[in-house]
Amino acid sequence: MEISAEISKYPLTEEYLEHIKSFIDRLNAVEGLTVVTNTMSTQVFGEHDLVMDTLRDEMRVSWETFGRAIFVVKYIGRNLDPALKPHG
Numbered sequence: 001m002e003i004s005a006e007i008s009k010y011p012l013t014e015e016y017l018e019h020i021k022s023f024i025d026r027l028n029a030v031e032g033l034t035v036v037t038n039t040m041s042t043q044v045f046g047e048h049d050l051v052m053d054t055l056r057d058e059m060r061v062s063w064e065t066f067g068r069a070i071f072v073v074k075y076i077g078r079n080l081d082p083a084l085k086p087h088g
Contacts, residue, residue, distance in 0.1 A: 001048045002079035005055060008041045012068040019066045023058060030054050034081050045081040 011019035024042055027035045033054060034045040044051055059071055 001077065002046065003048045003051050004076045004078060004080040005044045005051055006041050006074045007044065007055065008072045009062070010070040010072070011066060012070070013066070019062065019069065022066070023062050026058050026061065027054065034083065036082065043080075045079050048077075 009020050009023050010016075013019065024035070024037055027033065027042065027044060030050070032046050032050050036043040036045075044055065055073065062069055062071075
């Protein structure tokens with residue numbers, strides 16, 4: 001099953017850009033995921049277990065490396081990657 005996730009990270013520090021960029025870079029390094037970033041959020045598309053496991057692991061790395069941050073995530077049980085054919 002393929003899913004889509006939209007995630008926003010809010011580091012609780014003044015040096016927030018480095019924290020966000022590091023998180024997105026790690027997501028982009030995962031083979032099998034499509035990652036689309038805009039100014040409001042990052043969208044992740046792929047196989048359910050890969051998306052869920054990656055987000056779980058990378059949120060943990062973020063907290064352990066950079067400290068406090070808030071993550072807001074929305075999920076849908078379809079791959080809504082805009083690069084794919086229109087969704088019916």
